[in-house]
Amino acid sequence: MRRQPRSLTWADVTPEADFLNRRALLAGAGALGLAALARPLQAAGAYSTDEAPNSFEDITQYNNFYEFGWDKTDPARYAEALTTDPWSVKIDGMVERPGTYDLAELMAGLAIEERIYRLRCVEAWSMVIPWNGFELRGLLNKVGVQPSAKYVAFETLFRPEEMRGQRTSALDWPYREGLRLDEAMNPLTLIATGLYGKTLPNQNGAPLRLVVPWKYGFKSIKSIVRITLTDQEPPTTWNMLLPREYGFYANVNPEVDHPRWSQASERRVGSGLFAKKQPTLMFNGYADEVAGLYSGMDLAKFY
């Protein structure tokens, strides 16, 4: 939690300035003048929001990553202990080219893009995060999904020597998540490898982390070591723990409250202690892209 209403410091400004500078160059705008900083942010692509991103500090100091503890500041404090090189991902199940791929092999040929997405945690806070990453569908097409596959399951690393939270049985480790195959193949679904143009910080799920911007943040599983194609809905961590509170779908929905709090509005992290909550949007504002995936489904039942 921020201790005081927001005031801009150099620590806040510098990463954003780097980021704007790089974007200006990418857009062919040439050298950055102060005028460029004063202009409102332009959407980086069809899928990006033009809302102002949170500061690098907000995004990397206020986290949920229970492998490193329960407090929002634990990941920033303890995730440094995680070794992310070498890293490999086991891809198995209903797939043409199963195997254990090292990071370079896995990423070969996949285009890294910038996507500025809203992140809405089920706890009713939100951020805007400029991710770098590749579309999950690119990876799935590369390894070849068999026609029988209907779901994709993901697992986080289990390495209690480096992940101090795993030395307690707070959650049933490893952290697990899953998507329906059509959700996984949606162009919005990203595997993030960086943010603000920098290598993904450990506390944000280095080196590979799922981002599903129309779903509550807990679906966006961090530090992935296994991806399994399956024809069964896979078990997922929060759903196993508290099935009445956390569903498999976990689509952001202001009309379906959590049993213990409203989901109609959210607190934008960094907006200051006295800022008003803002309304939560259906599918976190991505309805045009994803509502069709759920046509005919009762979203109060399949929450």
Ligand SMILES: Nc1nc2c(c(=O)[nH]1)N[C@H]1C(S)=C(S)[C@@H](COP(=O)(O)O)O[C@H]1N2
């Ligand atoms: N492995 C793992 N992935 C995880 C979590 C976790 O505890 N462990 N927390 C989730 C939750 S609840 C949220 S809101 C987001 C937070 O991502 P951020 O810390 O990068 O903002 O990560 C998700 N991914």
Ligand SMILES: [Mo]
């Ligand atoms: Mo969350």
